[in-house]
Amino acid sequence: MPSARTSRTTxxxxxxxxxxxxxxxxxxxxxxxxxxxxxxxxxxxRLRIRFQSGDILVVKHKIVSKAEGRLVDLATIxxxxxxxxxxxxxxxxxxxVELALRESRAVxxxxxxxxxxxxxxxxxxxxxGVDVSNVNGGSHALxxxxxxxxxxxxxxxxxKKQTGLSTPVIITDSFGRPWRExxxxxxxxxxxxxxxxxxxxxxxxxxxxxxxxxxxxxxELACAAGLVCGKLNRAPACIVRGFRYEPGPGKxxxxxxxxxxxxxx
Amino acid sequence: MPSARTSRTTxxxxxxxxxxxxxxxxxxxxxxxxxxxxxxxxxxxRLRIRFQSGDILVVKHKIVSKAEGRLVDLATIxxxxxxxxxxxxxxxxxxxVELALRESRAVxxxxxxxxxxxxxxxxxxxxxGVDVSNVNGGSHALxxxxxxxxxxxxxxxxxKKQTGLSTPVIITDSFGRPWRExxxxxxxxxxxxxxxxxxxxxxxxxxxxxxxxxxxxxxELACAAGLVCGKLNRAPACIVRGFRYEPGPGKxxxxxxxxxxxxxx
Numbered sequence: 001m002p003s004a005r006t007s008r009t010t011x012x013x014x015x016x017x018x019x020x021x022x023x024x025x026x027x028x029x030x031x032x033x034x035x036x037x038x039x040x041x042x043x044x045x046r047l048r049i050r051f052q053s054g055d056i057l058v059v060k061h062k063i064v065s066k067a068e069g070r071l072v073d074l075a076t077i078x079x080x081x082x083x084x085x086x087x088x089x090x091x092x093x094x095x096x097v098e099l100a101l102r103e104s105r106a107v108x109x110x111x112x113x114x115x116x117x118x119x120x121x122x123x124x125x126x127x128x129g130v131d132v133s134n135v136n137g138g139s140h141a142l143x144x145x146x147x148x149x150x151x152x153x154x155x156x157x158x159x160k161k162q163t164g165l166s167t168p169v170i171i172t173d174s175f176g177r178p179w180r181e182x183x184x185x186x187x188x189x190x191x192x193x194x195x196x197x198x199x200x201x202x203x204x205x206x207x208x209x210x211x212x213x214x215x216x217x218x219x220e221l222a223c224a225a226g227l228v229c230g231k232l233n234r235a236p237a238c239i240v241r242g243f244r245y246e247p248g249p250g251k252x253x254x255x256x257x258x259x260x261x262x263x264x265x
Numbered sequence: 266m267p268s269a270r271t272s273r274t275t276x277x278x279x280x281x282x283x284x285x286x287x288x289x290x291x292x293x294x295x296x297x298x299x300x301x302x303x304x305x306x307x308x309x310x311r312l313r314i315r316f317q318s319g320d321i322l323v324v325k326h327k328i329v330s331k332a333e334g335r336l337v338d339l340a341t342i343x344x345x346x347x348x349x350x351x352x353x354x355x356x357x358x359x360x361x362v363e364l365a366l367r368e369s370r371a372v373x374x375x376x377x378x379x380x381x382x383x384x385x386x387x388x389x390x391x392x393x394g395v396d397v398s399n400v401n402g403g404s405h406a407l408x409x410x411x412x413x414x415x416x417x418x419x420x421x422x423x424x425k426k427q428t429g430l431s432t433p434v435i436i437t438d439s440f441g442r443p444w445r446e447x448x449x450x451x452x453x454x455x456x457x458x459x460x461x462x463x464x465x466x467x468x469x470x471x472x473x474x475x476x477x478x479x480x481x482x483x484x485e486l487a488c489a490a491g492l493v494c495g496k497l498n499r500a501p502a503c504i505v506r507g508f509r510y511e512p513g514p515g516k517x518x519x520x521x522x523x524x525x526x527x528x529x530x
Contacts, residue, residue: 023281124443181479195447219447228284265443
């Protein structure tokens with residue numbers, strides 16, 4: 001039976017070393033309680049695509065959050081005086097500001113209408129990842145999954161039941177970044193693979209020891225997936241085929257720099 | 266004749282919407298004055314791969330810098346008292362510290378042996394991108410290209426002469442990031458496509474206007490390429506096939522957040 005281990009010895013996408021990103025368009029709107037695994041497998045069956053050993057599944061958090069019932073009716077949110085005052089100053093929705101603060105464990109910056117928080121999970125991002133686009137026409141907000149690693153592990157387990165394969169799962173969201181313009185995708189949950197690849201101590205083609213070389217492969221996979229899971233199409237997930245990941249019990253916390261060693265918060 | 270414009274109407278990788286990343290392994294060591302275009306075309310000919318209309322070429326800066334003679338013999342560098350004192354404190358090479366300072370226009374952070382600078386180009390990264398791994402066993406340092414956009418434009422022009430195609434070119438380097446562990450690839454030079462994709466004002470599948478939605482596609486392409494251009498193999502470049510880029514005279518400056526609007530420097 002195929003296993004995650006197999007992928008260690010699989011050449012990247014065969015002899016050519018190619019990597020393929022196969023979008024999985026899901027036609028249905030995802031509702032609370034839906035099985036993402038079922039939706040993915042149904043879609044793939046229709047497209048005559050099968051998961052293969054060595055594949056990685058990358059999923060945008062939106063469908064995961066929706067399936068987990070993380071939708072909040074904004075009409076039920078009573079913003080604090082503080083949220084109202086700040087929102088008014090920058091023509092923002094005070095209820096969204098309120099939700100962002102509730103979903104945070106620290107405010108990192110609050111300036112010029114931009115609110116950068118540290119979420120309960122430890123992500124540093126705008127508005128704690130609270131999202132009002134693409135959600136019921138603006139009447140609702142969508143929160144990040146409560147525990148995205150657990151969401152990824154659950155999805156991986158459900159997929160294994162259907163496919164027999166231990167496919168690693170990465171859940172992503174789009175964040176802004178210090179210093180650079182534009183959003184990119186980031187891994188916010190992971191199961192079945194290590195999010196970092198450590199080259200330290202290994203030697204390059206000149207025999208010179210590589211220093212400071214830890215690659216955030218889960219974030220690079222998230223970005224790659226972002227190229228086929230665009231904002232305007234309905235492909236909230238994709239298969240990455242041909243990447244030699246390191247199997248193992250990875251967790252997203254490995255990607256988060258502790259405050260003590262972070263020079264920029 | 267095929268042109269960049271064709272790609273606008275080309276579906277991503279055909280009907281499936283697939284994206285492919287095709288590594289281009291270059292066996293030769295790159296020397297000052299070498300033509301990267303020649304090396305790439307030779308390699309592709311050997312592998313029986315042809316550039317297609319709509320392809321993007323992503324190249325690690327190392328081979329570009331080497332071809333442009335950006336190698337510095339560390340024996341020729343006389344570090345300042347300041348560089349010597351700081352390097353000594355953290356067991357660093359004072360000559361590399363000196364080079365990093367010379368290549369910078371501002372020191373952003375200098376703490377615990379970490380030196381984050383703003384390069385003359387405007388990149389915020391460790392040690393101004395000065396690299397001593399994979400470079401002549403440590404006797405030399407490799408600097409970033411002087412003007413990576415120009416390098417990308419030159420490579421694009423040279424490739425067009427050989428292939429007849431106006432292939433966009435992205436030059437990349439690996440940088441660390443605030444808040445997150447691990448390095449990822451970033452675009453440091455670009456030619457022939459826009460580095461940002463602007464969704465603002467467009468409507469999602471619910472008719473809801475997308476806010477704050479500018480995607481840094483050039484950085485996502487850089488990350489995707491990083492997955493096939495690993496540190497330990499000899500694939501310093503790859504073709505991205507199937508991505509609907511926006512043709513145009515993009516420049517890397519579009520990706521750099523001005524200091525005035527940056528909350529984290």
